[in-house]
Amino acid sequence: MKTGFSVFIAVFVAMAFSWSGFVLGPVRQLGTEGQTNILNSSDIYPNQRPGAATLGLQVYRSYGCAQCHTMQVGQEGVVCDVVLTAAGNKPAAVSNLIATLQLTGLTKEQADAVSGQITAAGGKTETHIVPTGADISRGWGMRHSVAEDFLWDNPVQLGSVRVGPDLSNVGMRYDVNWELMHLYSPVSEVKSSTMPPFHFLFIKERIDGTPSPEALPLQGDLAPPAGYEIVPTEDAKNLVAYLLSLRVNVPLYDAPFTTLAPATEKKK
């Protein structure tokens, strides 16, 4: 074993090197992340998820949702749009000037130059910061995901395969009834869905007197036999609470964008 010591050193160096890269580096970089201010506001982000949603994360984890769903929005670029907010005293001059300028998809330098020109002509402008990228044009999010978004999630369910859509903002897209129906029978909500139905998250119950307010409004082939109803289990309710708490809709310093209007919910 003349080489024993050098083998030990070599193995140690290799392990230490990868440990530094995969553990020490990320912890030094992101280990101190905490709550932060929403841009141009004194509100704090992110807030602790509601209790049911925290339990729902464990349901999400236990059924392996992250095998098919990611929770990370990518962003490929950022552009500036110059928007005229007031035409000033010489509207004709300003509108003639604007007709000759490109106002959207600019870099910051170009946007500053353009707004300088318009301001010189008497108009007032605002520069909107607009993230771009495939995920964002699909409507999966407004900006890239950052470490703060996952502050309260343990373990973080980033996922890496997109058999289904990204869920970073699923709470902004649907409401509780849609989510429950979709879990019970995905195809009835999204025709082309390949998601398996999660019937085991629901119970078939005999209706005892008055029907439960939580019973799913099932029709046609899906409807249970007369006198029975389908109600969600605690797991299903917690999972839906978690899904509805997924909304990454605020600008942060490390993920800047201009909020044009309050985020609206798309309801079915």
Add this chain to the structure above:
Amino acid sequence: MSNDSKDSMQSTTESKTPTVPIWIFCLLLLLLYVCGTYFDRNSGWFDDQVYAPFQNSDEVAAYQPVSGAAATKLEGQKVYSSICAACHGDSGQGKPGQAPPLAGSEWVNAADFKEAGEVPQLGLNGEVHVAGQDWNSQMAPMGAALSDSDLAAVLTYIRGSWGNKGADVSAADIKAMRTAIAGHPAINGETGLKAIK
């Protein structure tokens, strides 16, 4: 050279000491270059505030959306809570016997910001009548060291919060006022405040 040394050289060649081929060096250098470029494009040099597509912290700072009024108000709130709030209260309600209220104060809500701007720059000692009450306390020139834009932001914040209805104050206004009142001693009560031109 003697025969001995020639023999030993030959034997070294024959024993075939393993050598690293040159192409591995080239490959490693190439890999190093690619990794370096990748880090440069994507890591922001390990800054936790920099994510792709931003390449460094300057770029992140450049692309912050600055919405005029909201940004000023936020800045003003920051200055207020770090300097003014200790005496005048978090919501401008003042402190009995120590500092008069700013919420609903006739000096703060005046049409121009003359008094509201002078007091933090020069300080105020002595009697002053605020919101139906007489006050007799001392205020140091807390705002003298603030930058024009910070003082303008905090005045805009005070004049626009807690039900106050004063107009906004710009940094240029403050700059003009600074030159006008430069060298003025601390204000002596309400009479002194009204006396400043």
